[in-house]
Amino acid sequence: MSSEGASPAFVFPNASALNTLTRAQWDALLAGPPERAATWLSAAAHAGHAEAQAVLGQWLLDGRGVARNEASAFAWFQRAAEHRHPMAANMLGRCFEHGWGTAPDPQRAASAYRASAELGLDWGMYNLANLLATGRGVALDHAAAFDWYRRAAALGHARSMNILGRYHEDGLVVPRDRDRARALYRASAEAGDFRGCFSHASMLAEQGEIDAAVRWFERIPETAPKHYLAEVVQRLRASPLAALREVADRLEAQAAART
DSSP: OOSTTOOOOOOOOOGGGGGGOOHHHHHHHHSSOHHHHHHHHHHHHHTTOHHHHHHHHHHHHHTSSSOOOHHHHHHHHHHHHHTTOHHHHHHHHHHHHHTSSSOOOHHHHHHHHHHHHHTTOHHHHHHHHHHHHHTSSSOOOHHHHHHHHHHHHHTTOHHHHHHHHHHHHHTSSSOOOHHHHHHHHHHHHHTTOHHHHHHHHHHHHHTTOHHHHHHHHTTGGGTOOHHHHHHHHHHHHTOSOHHHHHHHHHHHHHHHHHO
8 A cells, every 4th residue: 555654565575585484473474364374375385485385284274264175285294294394294194194185094194203203293292102002003012102102291292291191090111100190180281181181180089189170170171172071071970979960060061052
């Protein structure tokens, strides 16, 4: 616009300036209308910028700013992963694991997750650990799974903290240690994981700390998907404690309100 006092049109940086952008600048670029940002992302991705390729792949997978296209998302994740982009490698693994834009291939999923994990991404570590813990695409190896969950938890990965708690509670790979499990469940819950909230609340209830348990059970709907919330309701309804059965009623009402 040329009128005095009008804001100038925003100009996206050209490809040569992409590598100088800070994280905050990237976030600002992507915060506007998604259709406009997607056009710029596409140009940057075609110019060979790995971050743009990874983000464009995610937007194509989600249908954000562009039509949803799993095959194109897979292709961009693959190109960014070739540039050793950690999240792109992780998402490539997700595509292979779930058959998004390609045929399901658990072995290639494991390979992609390992590449992401070795580049230091907590989600890559977590997803690789899940395959190791279940023997999908790799040989079953709880010791290796535990180690990758441990590494991810050290980076603040809340889901990994909760699973590590289970290993300690059950005495799998490591000696049984309920105190350590309790600490991990609490850390996971405080970091916002809904499964961690359930684990932490369940342990509090076992210890007789019912009021504290109720508070953590009631935080589960903040982040839990509807199907998990239904599982929680079912388990709490079977509790011999009236206070927990009352929580089940409240959670069920919240779940019903989502529909």
